[in-house]
Amino acid sequence: MRLPLNTLTGLALLCALGMSVPAALGTESFEQAKHGKFTTLSTKYGPMSCRDGVAEIGGGGKSGKSSLRMFGGQDTELKLDLKDTPSREVRLSAWAERWTGQAPFEFSIVAVGPKGEKKIYDGKDIRTGGFNTRIEAGVPAGTRSLVFKLTSPENKGLKLDDLFIVPCIPMKVNPQVEMASSAYPVMVRIPCSPVLSLKVQTDGCLNPQFLTAVNLDFTGTTKLSDIESVTVVRGEEAPPIQHGEDPFPKDASQVLGTVKLSGSSKPQVSVKGKLELDPGDNYLWACVTMKKGASLDGRVVVRPASVVAGNKLMKVANAAPVAQRIGVAVVKHGDFNSKFYRIPGLDRSRKGTLLAVYDIRYNHSGDLPANIDVGVSRSTDGGRTWSDVKIAIDDSKIAPSLGATKGVGDPAILVDEKTGRIWVAAIWSHKHSIWGSKSGDNSPEACGQLVLAYSDDDGLTWSKPINITEQTKDKDWRILFNGPGNGICMKDGTLVFAAQYWDGKGVPWSTIVYSKDQGKTWHCGTGVNEQTTEAQVIELKDGS
Structure with missing residues (x-):
């Protein structure tokens, strides 16, 4: 579960009560926050504060369209006062990126509690661009505030997204597995077109559990032999799409496995491997790669039958066949x-x-x-x-x-x-x-x-x-x-x-x-209205 900064206090309350984080909270990534700079930001989980010009909610994120941005200069700070104090250690995680390669650059997270300040994270290795750096840190019991400290060139800084806290208790897998489908067609010439996702939820972060199999049923597919392979990858809530020259998937460690189909393959496909589950929401995407020359007149039909996670076979709630049209990439990278x-x-x-x-x-x-x-x-x-x-x-x-x-x-x-x-x-x-x-x-x-x-x-x-x-x-x-x-x-x-x-x-x-x-x-022609830009044009029935 990847939650934004303004959810920390609510999660801390759950920890104080000795409860695990309910999966219903899902992923938060600043999507509901108002864009723009702030000095105070009231949230249902507690107040965030900083000097003028230090922080803003802006566009572009790891999993959504928004993220938290901190601006540099010398020794800028963003403080989150936790409304409720955790009674046991919890784990903080987030995704981060620098938007400058220039020096100096220093970033740290400090927990403030009854015993004073404790640095819990040193961000000297945060990479530039792409939200490719994962922040992980233990937050001590009794922490009242978290202070994010940044030094960077003026008007440059750091972006944070998908930040969450989970209790440090043994991980348990929720037996209820949910599915969702992709709105994208299955594309010829593009590897790993997403067809459906499975959401596997966990509580706790100790003794991680593993996903070892995703069982799929392609009964109803027009021509099974048009499918070259089936891959299961971990991604975000939105479908994973290949862009330009980026390899897909970018991180091989997020792949459960790939099954190559032959002409005699049965419609039941079991993709096996060993993928460590993250705390919270895990989105597993079933993706297909079509053979060159696959017919655009057909469809790919797939139903998720079951998954094996935490050594348990679990059915998928409300599993229904997903039928995707087949498209072709007219042009692509290369x-x-x-x-x-x-x-x-x-x-x-x-x-x-x-x-x-x-x-x-x-x-x-x-x-x-x-x-x-x-x-x-x-x-x-x-x-x-x-x-x-x-x-x-x-x-x-x-x-x-x-x-x-x-x-x-x-x-x-x-x-x-x-x-x-x-x-x-x-x-x-x-x-x-x-x-x-x-x-x-x-x-x-x-x-x-x-x-x-x-x-x-x-x-x-x-x-x-x-x-x-x-x-x-x-x-x-x-x-x-x-x-x-x-x-x-x-x-x-x-x-x-x-x-x-x-x-x-x-x-x-x-x-x-x-x-x-x-x-x-x-x-x-004449202008339609100010502050209007790219448009399309149609003819009405009356010829106007």
Whole structure:
């Protein structure tokens, strides 16, 4: 069970009563706390306090979208006054990361009790980024406060998430095992697609218990021989998804085991191993790897039959078959020598060809300016198979006379239903960050540029990029660019892309960019409302 900082006092109360932590508390990771800096934070478990500018609740976490952040400087402190004092030693655990590699960096946790202060954790080995460092420390009986101390460069510091305390009593496994399913399709070309999770709960932290088997039933799967292997890994409440070049799973010690299926395999699969259970909630994900060429017309159906934990066979509560569609990764890390692909759009040509556009982010996953081109893949069989990566817009071909550029991306695609021409829109960064675009000048040297390319042969080849910034952008604005995803062709033949512009003060407004003459000339609409950005566009029944 991974609980945030503001749950410590409530857990301490349970310890004082000699009780174990009820699994119903689940995982807390600052998801309910208001974002922003604080000097005092009232929680149902006790007050947290610090000087102004020392701490905040911010975005990005180990398991959720929020975390506790401490800012550096010299000798900053965050104090948690425990409302109730533990009568026995308890164990504290959390996940942490530095957001600076610079020196100096020192972090410690101090327990304050009747015998004075005691340092219970020294964070000199906390790693930078990724919440990859696990904090574990014993909290002595009688502790009244926990003080988190940090020294780091100004405006840099430490993030904490999924922090919890458990009683130091022998571990017991809750016999009630719960299941949940993933909303993601099972993906061809992506290893270990999650299909369902099992939550195994424990109380206490001494004499850890082990998970030794997860028994699954794939009866109902359209074609069992399309499954290459089944793996069970420990993760978070959210499904584990592979991103970019990261290996999956990142930590081999979190894998219970893998079973490779053969053509003659029975639908009953037992994944065995020895995985030490954590105190609290343990989320075990059953993941499948599909064979290359697996049919997208089928489904993977799986039901969790039972698990073996703490040397006991336990049934899964309300176990029901989970049926997942099969999908295919059109592009992924390593294709076309690119590390990442992002910002997809999809449309169907008049010939029935599916066309997917996306950013080819060659070097990293970050936004412009960067080494990015707009890529395209084609499918002529309804999405079952896809062509290799092709370039729809190459930034080096937009204005070669200007020299080196800094990428083009965030594409949108539309099909002209009158002519069959396929259009792609994107934003081009020449010599600067597009986010630093300036008003008063529409040149590539001053602001990001709105560019188009088209194909008249069903997406096989693409025109030289066309810069329509002068046609569409008001010079008083800082920038105008398309919204990623899809544009539309209206019933009367008007071509429309969603867009946004930033006015002279840098305030964003959603709008549209449109053409009434099959793309010969382009115009910009009015702003929808301030502080609106990426949008999509549809045509209503009345043609508006």
